[in-house]
Amino acid sequence: MSSRDSILRKIRSLKLDQKPLPEIPDFKGGDNLIEGFSTAILGNKGELLTADELSTKLESGLYPSVYSSVPEFGKFANQALPTDPHSFSKLDLAILKGQFGVAENGAIWLEDSDLGLRAIPFITEHLVIVLDQESLVSTMYQAYDRIGGQHSGFGLFIAGPSKTADIEQSLVIGAHGAKSLVVVLI
Amino acid sequence: MSHPQEAAEFLKDPAKSKWHDDTLWFIRDKRDKMSHSVPEWEELRELASTIKDNVLGNLADYLEKFERNATKNGIKVHWAANAQEHNEIVLSILKEKECKAIVKSKSILTEECHLNPFLEKNDIEVVDTDLGERIVQFLGQPPSHIVLPAIHLKKGEISELFHEKLHTEKGNEDPYYLTQAARHHLREKFLAAKVAITGVNFGVAETGEFVVCTNEGNADMGVHLADTHIACMGIEKIIPKRTHLGVFLRLLARSATGQNITNYNSHFRSPEAGKEIHIILVDNGRTAQLGRENFRNSLKCIRCGACMNTCPIYRRSGGFSYKSTVPGPIGSILSPGLNLQKHSSLPFASTLCGSCTDVCPVKINIHEQLYLWRQEITKAQGTSVKELSMMLGNGIFKSPLAYNYSGKIMRMALKNLPKSMIYNPLNIWGKQRDLPAVPKESFKEWYQKNRS
Numbered sequence A: 001m002s003s004r005d006s007i008l009r010k011i012r013s014l015k016l017d018q019k020p021l022p023e024i025p026d027f028k029g030g031d032n033l034i035e036g037f038s039t040a041i042l043g044n045k046g047e048l049l050t051a052d053e054l055s056t057k058l059e060s061g062l063y064p065s066v067y068s069s070v071p072e073f074g075k076f077a078n079q080a081l082p083t084d085p086h087s088f089s090k091l092d093l094a095i096l097k098g099q100f101g102v103a104e105n106g107a108i109w110l111e112d113s114d115l116g117l118r119a120i121p122f123i124t125e126h127l128v129i130v131l132d133q134e135s136l137v138s139t140m141y142q143a144y145d146r147i148g149g150q151h152s153g154f155g156l157f158i159a160g161p162s163k164t165a166d167i168e169q170s171l172v173i174g175a176h177g178a179k180s181l182v183v184v185l186i
Numbered sequence B: 001m002s003h004p005q006e007a008a009e010f011l012k013d014p015a016k017s018k019w020h021d022d023t024l025w026f027i028r029d030k031r032d033k034m035s036h037s038v039p040e041w042e043e044l045r046e047l048a049s050t051i052k053d054n055v056l057g058n059l060a061d062y063l064e065k066f067e068r069n070a071t072k073n074g075i076k077v078h079w080a081a082n083a084q085e086h087n088e089i090v091l092s093i094l095k096e097k098e099c100k101a102i103v104k105s106k107s108i109l110t111e112e113c114h115l116n117p118f119l120e121k122n123d124i125e126v127v128d129t130d131l132g133e134r135i136v137q138f139l140g141q142p143p144s145h146i147v148l149p150a151i152h153l154k155k156g157e158i159s160e161l162f163h164e165k166l167h168t169e170k171g172n173e174d175p176y177y178l179t180q181a182a183r184h185h186l187r188e189k190f191l192a193a194k195v196a197i198t199g200v201n202f203g204v205a206e207t208g209e210f211v212v213c214t215n216e217g218n219a220d221m222g223v224h225l226a227d228t229h230i231a232c233m234g235i236e237k238i239i240p241k242r243t244h245l246g247v248f249l250r251l252l253a254r255s256a257t258g259q260n261i262t263n264y265n266s267h268f269r270s271p272e273a274g275k276e277i278h279i280i281l282v283d284n285g286r287t288a289q290l291g292r293e294n295f296r297n298s299l300k301c302i303r304c305g306a307c308m309n310t311c312p313i314y315r316r317s318g319g320f321s322y323k324s325t326v327p328g329p330i331g332s333i334l335s336p337g338l339n340l341q342k343h344s345s346l347p348f349a350s351t352l353c354g355s356c357t358d359v360c361p362v363k364i365n366i367h368e369q370l371y372l373w374r375q376e377i378t379k380a381q382g383t384s385v386k387e388l389s390m391m392l393g394n395g396i397f398k399s400p401l402a403y404n405y406s407g408k409i410m411r412m413a414l415k416n417l418p419k420s421m422i423y424n425p426l427n428i429w430g431k432q433r434d435l436p437a438v439p440k441e442s443f444k445e446w447y448q449k450n451r452s
């Protein structure tokens, strides 16, 4: 018998009680979505900028190599989407559009169609996510309600920059992924 | 060695063990503040526990459903009855891909299966990419905590280690500096790896997707650059529906580190164009635990580590004292199921204060299960005076087990055995406390005589 069949058979032979699944109630969450979301992003060590502030920052020439999938900031980009993410190993900044944000924890949902390549938010030195204010939801319950059953090969919540506290619990921003996360609410 | 003996090793450096104790308590405190900020916290715990009850009662159906949906999405599903088979499956994929070096992100399951030494024996370089795991890997140690692998080390030790391995400046102990050195070192490994291995936090039966949570981004960095992603998942990690993630992701990071969510929460449903995803569903003792009615609940664990951070014994004895892949309170109920002989002292490494049960996000009755294991073990070990005195003489009096023996036998033993045996250096519990004066009669006897 294959391991698959023997595992399944062993489980079934236990004849365990079948307990019903609970209904998941919508706990609603806080009302002030923008305030909640902003507090959470700052708490996760992200930054918040307005579109103008970001433009000024980009004009300063701080980031030599920039990729953007957001048309509003397209004029600052000088990199096209490659076929192999390894070519982005020296990318300074990526600007992506998020689908929606979650007020309770600052998490922002992106899928394959928003990412271009799945590696981009990780391989880039710095990351900007542009998000519609209108898109904010209150809790993870509403977040999954909104994602629904849609089929994307990959999707993720990003809630801050790459971070670690593995050395004596001292917080360090910039472990393996993006060293900073700027969120622009429009 | 038993837990108390191992703990004595850890306590040899009082300053460090005090730091360990305080630091974990600080994390426990953060967890409290975070959980109090969610009004429905207790309801979420109850929901999570009830969902897991449903999972454990229908595990076979959910696993089949998961397999069906994942396969439909283009994920290759494998099954492993035990650690050996799991390791062989990983190796066969690596051979097929002609891969000699892999990157791996945090996976307690692969620790449990001892995958690293197995692959290394087969000439494959394994690089653990979580910073804490890389540190302990350099030292040839296992992680001492399931969420904070290097919590037993001070920055001075890490600085020295990095100076030797990564040629950082001697004496530079700045955590930022050391982390950046690791970032550069690991980036090369990420860019070169053709295969990446990750653990799994949740597998969703309804959609065939699985979720991996990290703060460092190392899991994603590995898998999105590699051509092949191998995900290793214990069969108990299944949840029925996607919407249930809304319950578990609200609990996990808040319980683990007192953050409201991990910074990266990746949902893998199908491979990127031209790439492959394999998932290995592993039993390795889980179906046996499922069959033990008293201990079945331990399979609800989502590996947040909260029970370790709060445990007065864990905080003071360190993760290594448990000699078990999963240490702390939950490890002390999981490991005896895997090897009762080896882990028989673990259920005694607890004050039964119940703090673990109070913080557990899936409401496992951890301290009650510890108590139940003690009864099983006491039964298995026999209780005659002769055996007890032999155990003492042989230095097997290493756990507070003896206190649990029926009082009469203990009082006799304490009176009749030479002090040198009781205060034997192997009796660690005698070290920092005196044994109580022996009462002439037990309360029961006294009560019987005096009740009228």
Ligand code: SF4
Residues within 6 Å of the ligand: B255, B300, B301, B302, B303, B304, B305, B306, B307, B308, B330, B356, B359, B360, B361, B362, B363, B364, B366
């Ligand atoms: S037993 Fe509960 S508290 Fe302990 S690691 Fe598992 S889920 Fe967390």
